Amino acid sequence: MEMSLDLLGNAVVSGLLLGGFYAAVTIGVSISFGMLDIVNIAHPAFIILGSYIAYIANTMLGIDPIVAAVIALPAFYLLGAAVYQVYFVAFERRGEEALRGLAFFFGLLFITEVTLVLVFGVDYRLVEAPYIGPSLHLGPVDLPLRLLVPCLVALVMLGALQLFMSRTFLGRAILAVAQDQLALRLMGANPTRIKRIAFALSIATTSLAGAVLIVIQPVEPSIGRDYIGRVFAICVLGGMGSFAGTLIAAIALGIVESLTATFYGPSWAPAVAFGFLLITLAVRPAGILGR
Amino acid sequence: MSGAKFVLALLIASAAVFGVAWWIGNAYVFFAGYVVLQYIALATAWNILGGYTGYVNFGTAAFFALGAYTTVVLHKLTSLPLPVMMPIGGIVAGIVGLGTGYLTLRLRGAFFSIATLALAVVAQTLITNWDFVGGSRGAYIVRPATAPLLGIDYVQYLFLVMQGLVVIVLATARAIERSRLGYGFATIRDDEVAAEASGVPTLRLKLLATTLSGAFMGMAGAPLPYYVTYLDPTSSFSLAYAVNGVAMPLVGGTSSWLGPVIGAVLLGTLQQVATVTISSALNLLIVGLMLVGFVIVAPNGILGLLRFRGGRVRT
Numbered sequence: 001m002e003m004s005l006d007l008l009g010n011a012v013v014s015g016l017l018l019g020g021f022y023a024a025v026t027i028g029v030s031i032s033f034g035m036l037d038i039v040n041i042a043h044p045a046f047i048i049l050g051s052y053i054a055y056i057a058n059t060m061l062g063i064d065p066i067v068a069a070v071i072a073l074p075a076f077y078l079l080g081a082a083v084y085q086v087y088f089v090a091f092e093r094r095g096e097e098a099l100r101g102l103a104f105f106f107g108l109l110f111i112t113e114v115t116l117v118l119v120f121g122v123d124y125r126l127v128e129a130p131y132i133g134p135s136l137h138l139g140p141v142d143l144p145l146r147l148l149v150p151c152l153v154a155l156v157m158l159g160a161l162q163l164f165m166s167r168t169f170l171g172r173a174i175l176a177v178a179q180d181q182l183a184l185r186l187m188g189a190n191p192t193r194i195k196r197i198a199f200a201l202s203i204a205t206t207s208l209a210g211a212v213l214i215v216i217q218p219v220e221p222s223i224g225r226d227y228i229g230r231v232f233a234i235c236v237l238g239g240m241g242s243f244a245g246t247l248i249a250a251i252a253l254g255i256v257e258s259l260t261a262t263f264y265g266p267s268w269a270p271a272v273a274f275g276f277l278l279i280t281l282a283v284r285p286a287g288i289l290g291r
Numbered sequence: 292m293s294g295a296k297f298v299l300a301l302l303i304a305s306a307a308v309f310g311v312a313w314w315i316g317n318a319y320v321f322f323a324g325y326v327v328l329q330y331i332a333l334a335t336a337w338n339i340l341g342g343y344t345g346y347v348n349f350g351t352a353a354f355f356a357l358g359a360y361t362t363v364v365l366h367k368l369t370s371l372p373l374p375v376m377m378p379i380g381g382i383v384a385g386i387v388g389l390g391t392g393y394l395t396l397r398l399r400g401a402f403f404s405i406a407t408l409a410l411a412v413v414a415q416t417l418i419t420n421w422d423f424v425g426g427s428r429g430a431y432i433v434r435p436a437t438a439p440l441l442g443i444d445y446v447q448y449l450f451l452v453m454q455g456l457v458v459i460v461l462a463t464a465r466a467i468e469r470s471r472l473g474y475g476f477a478t479i480r481d482d483e484v485a486a487e488a489s490g491v492p493t494l495r496l497k498l499l500a501t502t503l504s505g506a507f508m509g510m511a512g513a514p515l516p517y518y519v520t521y522l523d524p525t526s527s528f529s530l531a532y533a534v535n536g537v538a539m540p541l542v543g544g545t546s547s548w549l550g551p552v553i554g555a556v557l558l559g560t561l562q563q564v565a566t567v568t569i570s571s572a573l574n575l576l577i578v579g580l581m582l583v584g585f586v587i588v589a590p591n592g593i594l595g596l597l598r599f600r601g602g603r604v605r606t
Contacts, residue, residue, distance in 0.1 A: 039401040041349070041408060090587040099545075100586040102347045102404055103537055107583035110534045114576045225530070229409030236402070267420055267427075274413035281402055282394045 006140045011262040012255055013141050019254025020151030021216060023158055023247045024209045025227060026234040028202035031161075033232070034241025035178035036195050036202075038087065042105040043231060044224035045112035046203055050076065050210020051125075051219040052116060058127040065127045066153055069211030073204050080203025083108070084196045109224070116221035124218035132215060150212035157208055161201075162243050174198040178241055226270050233277035294469075298462050305454045312450070321450045325518060327559035328453040329511050333532065334539035334551035335460045336507035340500045341537070342545030343473060345480035346400050350391075350407030351536030353414040354384040354505045356527040358512030363424045363522060366432055372439060373452060377513040384509020385502045387414075392501035397494060415528040429523030432516040449514050460507050464548040476500060508536075531575055535559075538582035544594025553593050 025047060032040040050069060057068030091101040131145040165171035173194045176184050181191040213219060234253055238245030253276055261269045292300070312320045333351060340346050358380035365376045387410075395406040419427045438448030467473045475496045478486035487493045516522045535558065543554025558578055565574035589596055 033401075039404070041405065086587065094590075098400055099341065099345050099347055100541070100590055102401070103541055103586050104583055106347075106349060106534070106537060107579050107586070110530065110579040111576065111583065113530070114572060114579060117572050118576065222530070225408075225412060228405070229412050232405045232409070268416065271413045271416040274409040277406065277409050278394050281398060281406065 007262060008259075009141050011258045013143065014147060015255030015258030016251055017143070017147035017151040017254070018216075018258055019247075019251030020154045021147070021212055022230060022234055022250035022254050024150065024154030024205070024212055026231045026238070026246050026250055027154075027158060027161060027243065028205040028209065029231045029235045030238065030241050030243065030246045031174075031202035031205075032199055034235055034238075034246075035174065036198055038084075038092075038195075038199060039102055040105050040199075040202070041102070041228060041232075042109040042112065043202075043206065044227040045109040046076070046079075046206035047210045047213060047227065048116065048219060048221060048224040049112060050207045051214040052120065052210070053207065054211040054214050055125045055127055055219070058129075064129055065211045065215055066129075066149070066208070069207045072207045076207040077200045077204040080200035081196055083203065084199040087199075088192060088196070113221045113224065120221065122220055122222070124220045125214070126218040127214050129215065146215055150215055153208060153212050157205065158243055158247060161205075165243070170194070170197065229270070229273040229277055233273050233280060237276065237280045294462065294466055297465055298458065301458045301461055305458060309451065309454065313447075318444070318446065321444075321446050323563045325446070325450050325453055326563060327556060328450065328457050329515075330535060330539060330555040330559040331457050331552055332453065332460050332511040333508055333536050334543070334555040335457075335464050335548060336504050336511065337536040338540040338545055338548070338551045339464055339467065339507070340504035342540055342550070343467065343476035343480065344497055344500050346396070346497065346501070347404040347537070348407045348501075348504065349404055349533055349537065350410045350414075351508055352528045352530065352532040353407070353411040354388060354508035355512035355515075355532050356418070356524075357384045357387060357414060358509030359515040359522060359527050360418055360424050361509070362513045362516045363430050363432065366516065367423070373449075373514060373517065374455075377452070377456065377510045380513035381506040381510035384512070385506030388505025389498060389502045391505075392498045396497045396501065411528060411533065415524050418528075419524045425523070427524060429521055430516070431521050434517050434520050445517070449518055452514055453511075456507075456510055460511075461548055461552070463503070463507075464551075468548060472496070472499075531578075534575070534578055534582065535562075538578050538585075540592075542581055542585045542592055544592030546591065547594060550592055550594045557593075 025044075028046075029040065029043050032038045032043065050072070053072050054065035054068045057063040057071075058065050061068075063071075087101060087104065091104060131149045134145050136143040136145065136148070165175055173184070173189060174197070176189075177191050177194050177198065184191050184194070217223075230253065234246060234249045235241075237252070238247070238249035253273060256276070257269045257272045260272050308324075312324055333355065337348060337351055340348055358377075361380035361383045362373075362376050365371055365379060371379075391406055391410055392403070395403040418424060424430050434445050436445060437443065438445050441448060441451075443451075467476070475486075475491050478489070478491050479493050479496060483493055512527075515527065519526075535555075539554035539558050540551040541554070542558060543552065544550030558581065562574045562578065565571075565577060585592060591598070
């Protein structure tokens with residue numbers, strides 16, 4: 001009995017840490033899908049791109065993966081701005097975002113994945129950092145640093161974004177776009193410019209999310225697909241664009257997945273997110289903290 | 292052209308294609324032709340939901356693989372002939388389509404698309420964990436050397452069966468286009484709220500389209516185990532099916548049954564040639580680039596370009 005209690009405690013703790021990481025992965029989708037109504041299903045592909053950037057910086061230059069991600073942030077921001085510009089000109093302005101806009105992002109997802117396969121092959125890649133390997137021990141509970149550090153990075157990122165959204169003029173403008181674009185236009189602000197900035201921010205988060213992903217687990221190009229179900233389940237369950245809701249939903253999914261992996265085997269974990277998503281959509285599409 | 296005449300025309304065209312392939316006398320023609328036919332069926336099935344009602348299904352691979360794995364189960368338990376297995380695979384995939392649709396189609400379209408993406412991951416997880424159908428190791432199917440009754444080579448038989456399915460799927464798609472049902476689908480695509488307000492039973496129509504589309508995808512996947520003789524979750528749930536299912540109708544044009552056929556023949560043949568001459572990863576990149584290029588530059592696909600240049604194309 002004590003044995004399984006230890007197991008339970010460890011599963012819950014690693015689920016909590018995993019949840020923090022899931023929040024980092026999802027926060028970009030909470031901005032693009034939750035606030036801007038842009039169904040960026042290619043988001044996980046950008047995360048994998050972030051992982052590979054961290055991998056290159058780590059193996060070739062010996063830079064810490066998370067430091068590398070911070071350096072790469074502006075590049076991802078510009079990439080996001082460029083993607084939004086294409087999306088706006090080709091789809092949003094013509095009112096064709098439903099069918100063709102979705103297909104566009106699906107194509108981006110696919111192109112990114114195949115390009116990474118062509119350049120790096122399908123082998124799993126991993127990084128080296130001093131916090132990968134050792135664990136903190138709190139009584140019977142282990143705190144692996146490779147989970148703890150990503151969780152802390154995620155919390156810092158969420159906190160910074162929350163401050164930005166609530167305290168700065170630009171952040172409030174983004175929240176305003178999410179509520180009523182027409183009203184913003186009447187106020188003399190340009191919703192397209194603000195949406196471009198917000199979307200670019202959402203892609204910028206994938207740089208960090210990708211780096212913490214490759215800290216947590218080895219990465220190969222197609223694992224991004226495992227995260228599509230997860231990120232959208234968390235985003236919807238968290239109430240579409242609420243940062244606090246995203247964190248709560250991410251931790252909930254992390255714990256349920258960790259328990260499933262511990263007691264039924266890790267090969268079942270991907271199905272948990274889908275179950276989460278379907279139940280959310282069927283029972284409470286507004287999410288736990290929905291408006 | 293009436294429906295019966297259209298079916299007759301399709302049958303004559305199919306017989307001509309089979310005759311030409313037979314005359315060339317190379318086994319590879321049937322082998323490669325089967326894949327192109329399979330893509331015509333998949334692309335047309337996708338278009339029944341995507342093109343006619345405007346709901347995007349990213350889970351083509353899931354429905355397709357469900358059909359294939361239904362065949363594996365039936366092959367192990369029974370000795371049913373393939374043309375009987377196909378409708379069963381279709382029913383299984385259709386029921387999954389109905390269930391997914393029932394849970395998500397009452398919400399905004401994007402949720403349905405996301406759910407289908409996730410569906411592919413979960414269906415693959417279930418199959419990977421199901422030892423009876425081989426789990427992650429995959430399943431071997433012994434392909435008979437010759438077909439029952441006809442006595443022809445089994446790959447030629449598979450080609451023939453797939454031709455039959457293509458005729459059924461195309462005739463159905465064209466009949467839908469010209470019926471009240473097709474107009475109902477079109478109202479959903481153009482303005483769902485207005486359609487609902489005018490008394491169109493939108494949810495029922497959407498569920499019908501999802502079920503039909505999923506069922507045809509399942510039927511297209513059902514002969515796959517006999518074609519590949521070794522079926523594993525990674526290759527049967529390959530993202531290539533999903534991206535082709537979306538790319539072929541959009542490249543060809545979604546407004547008519549002819550569009551997916553053009554897209555499937557073009558992209559399907561291109562991939563068969565590129566796989567042999569270049570590499571299979573690179574040809575998938577070509578499909579992805581064509582998809583993105585076409586949705587940006589030619590939103591109505593090749594059909595749209597033809598109409599733009601030469602007036603109307605009669606279908």
